[in-house]
Amino acid sequence: xxxxxxxxxxxxxxxxxxxxxxxxxxxxxxxxxxxxxxxxxxxxxxxxxxxxxxxxxxxxxxxxxxxxxxxxxxxxxxxxxxxxxxxxxxxxxxxxxxxxxxxxxxxxxxxxxxxxxxxxxxxxxxxxxxxxxxxxxxxxxxxxxxxxxxxxxxxxxxxxxxxxxxxxxxxxxxxxxxxxxxxxxxxxxxxxxxxxxxxxxxxxxxxxxxxxxxxxxxxxxxxxxxxxxxxxxxxxxxxxxxxxxxxxxxxxxxxxxxxxxxxxxxxxxxxxxxxxxxxxxxxxxxxxxxxxxxxxxxxxxxxxxxxxxxxxxxxxxxxxxxxxxxxxxxxxxxxxxxxxxxxxxxxxxxx
Numbered sequence: 001x002x003x004x005x006x007x008x009x010x011x012x013x014x015x016x017x018x019x020x021x022x023x024x025x026x027x028x029x030x031x032x033x034x035x036x037x038x039x040x041x042x043x044x045x046x047x048x049x050x051x052x053x054x055x056x057x058x059x060x061x062x063x064x065x066x067x068x069x070x071x072x073x074x075x076x077x078x079x080x081x082x083x084x085x086x087x088x089x090x091x092x093x094x095x096x097x098x099x100x101x102x103x104x105x106x107x108x109x110x111x112x113x114x115x116x117x118x119x120x121x122x123x124x125x126x127x128x129x130x131x132x133x134x135x136x137x138x139x140x141x142x143x144x145x146x147x148x149x150x151x152x153x154x155x156x157x158x159x160x161x162x163x164x165x166x167x168x169x170x171x172x173x174x175x176x177x178x179x180x181x182x183x184x185x186x187x188x189x190x191x192x193x194x195x196x197x198x199x200x201x202x203x204x205x206x207x208x209x210x211x212x213x214x215x216x217x218x219x220x221x222x223x224x225x226x227x228x229x230x231x232x233x234x235x236x237x238x239x240x241x242x243x244x245x246x247x248x249x250x251x252x253x254x255x256x257x258x259x260x261x262x263x264x265x266x267x268x269x270x271x272x273x274x275x276x277x278x279x280x281x282x283x284x285x286x287x288x289x290x291x292x293x294x295x296x297x298x299x300x301x302x303x304x305x306x307x308x309x310x311x312x313x314x315x316x317x318x319x320x321x322x323x324x325x326x327x328x329x330x331x332x333x334x335x336x337x338x339x340x341x342x343x344x345x346x347x348x349x350x351x
Contacts, residue, residue: 025058026306026340032065037261040279043328053328056314059306061332061339064268083173084344085202087248088125089190090178091209092118093222095229099214108214112222112231117288118208120146121254122176124292125206128299129174136172142296144289172299175202179224186224187232194246201247203344206291211236211255211263219260237266244270250305250344252294253277254287264333273335274305274342286326290316304343305334 019025029041042060046052054060092115099108127141140147177193179186194205210222212233220233243251244267251272253263260279267275276294278287290312297308309332317327336342 027054027058027060028063028334028339029060030063030065034064034261034265037062037064037264037331038279040328040331042331051317053317055310055328056317059304059310059332059340061306061309061334063335063339064264064333066265066268066335083171084204085197085200086125086128086172086174086204086206087193087197087202088122088174088176089205089207089209090118090122090176091186091207091221091223092179093209093224093231095225095227095231097212097220097222097231097233099216099220099233107216110212110214112210112212115208115210115284117254117284117291120288121206121208121291122178124295125174125176128172128295131172133170136299137302139300142292142300144292146292185226185232187234190223190234191242194242197246197248201249203248204250204252205243205246205248206252206254207239208254211253211260213260213262217262219262221255236260236263240266240270240272243267244272248272250274250276252291254291256281264331268333268335275333276305276309277331278329279331280325280329282326282329283324286316286320286324290326290330298344302343304341305332306340306342 015025015027031037041062042055044054093112094114095112097108097110097112098106101107123146124141127139128136131139175193175197177186177190180189183189207221210231211219212222213219214233219236221236221239223232223234225231240263249272251267251274253276256278260277263277264275282290293312293315294308297303297311298305301308301311303311309330313327313330316324320326334342
């Protein structure tokens with residue numbers, strides 16, 4: 001859905017004049033009602049102007065009203081330098097989800113196919129792991145399409161890697177959670193991983209997998225099941241509770257409908273100050289392409305969350321326009337007071 005606002009360009013032009021240039025223009029919509037999260041305010045467009053979409057002019061994000069009684073907030077300052085801790089959740093799940101009510105009556109059966117974007121996203125994080133700030137700035141790992149022949153680090157990529165693997169060094173430290181056929185359930189391992197992270201809160205939690213909004217109104221993250229051709233549905237409210245308690249500063253949901261109103265609201269209520277997800281279904285390869293672009297601007301170019309999001313949307317709009325909704329589907333929620341300055345980078349100045 002695109003909102004047409006005739007005269008929008010005049011307002012944007014006025015804002016640009018006041019800001020001085022595009023790089024200084026940041027816009028945030030304060031959303032009072034959760035149902036309004038389904039409205040793509042970022043995609044306001046003046047149909048009488050070429051490329052008149054608001055979101056490609058500069059960072060356009062949302063802030064969500066939350067329960068004033070809750071005092072949980074992970075939007076705290078982080079020291080400059082040190083380790084940039086990231087968590088990559090590889091929820092590659094193929095099979096049938098079965099949901100039952102309190103009386104054990106089946107209320108939903110839904111089949112989920114294998115996703116093709118996860119392999120590329122994982123490869124990106126594998127290559128980021130262990131890199132210094134200087135290496136990130138020179139790295140070609142963010143280029144699209146990816147070079148699958150490029151080497152990846154050997155070893156040390158399991159969720160049980162020691163937390164102090166890069167203690168005292170300016171490096172990226174990625175912890176991976178991947179399917180483990182025949183082992184403990186993915187759900188139990190995910191819970192344990194995020195509980196252990198409470199002692200060393202991650203700057204970034206990246207979930208790559210399916211999500212689904214059921215007929216009961218609940219949004220589920222789809223996890224690998226314990227049996228062949230079966231998947232496990234984790235309520236997004238449960239996941240939000242886990243990442244909130246883990247102290248995550250930014251959650252990236254690389255999944256269809258990952259930015260549902262319930263998902264975003266749940267994350268915000270649990271104190272997560274930055275959330276990025278997709279409102280609508282997007283093609284697997286385009287989801288991976290967006291992730292590469294976002295992290296390229298966030299980490300290699302040292303841009304803020306808002307600017308990295310804007311640049312990823314803008315570059316994909318220039319490529320696809322009406323051919324794909326990939327540039328219009330992403331939603332970035334930023335809760336902090338100094339939201340336009342927020343960045344994941346602890347390794348130097350941001351732009």
